[in-house]
Amino acid sequence: MDSDYDPKREAEAAMKLAVTADGPERQRLVGLAMAWHGLARLRAPRAPCRESDATA
Numbered sequence: 001m002d003s004d005y006d007p008k009r010e011a012e013a014a015m016k017l018a019v020t021a022d023g024p025e026r027q028r029l030v031g032l033a034m035a036w037h038g039l040a041r042l043r044a045p046r047a048p049c050r051e052s053d054a055t056a
Helices: 007-020 023-042 051-055
Strands: none
Touching: 007 023
């Protein structure tokens, strides 16, 4: 499944907004950025598994 969202870009955008925000809004945006960052880590490309690793 592919989408138009780039989680890394969205995390960076949320952090830029958080810098300019105050109080609860800043906290909400930081949490949002952390969630996007977590998604970016999950979607990171992985190296293909070698056959010898799969049978070990």
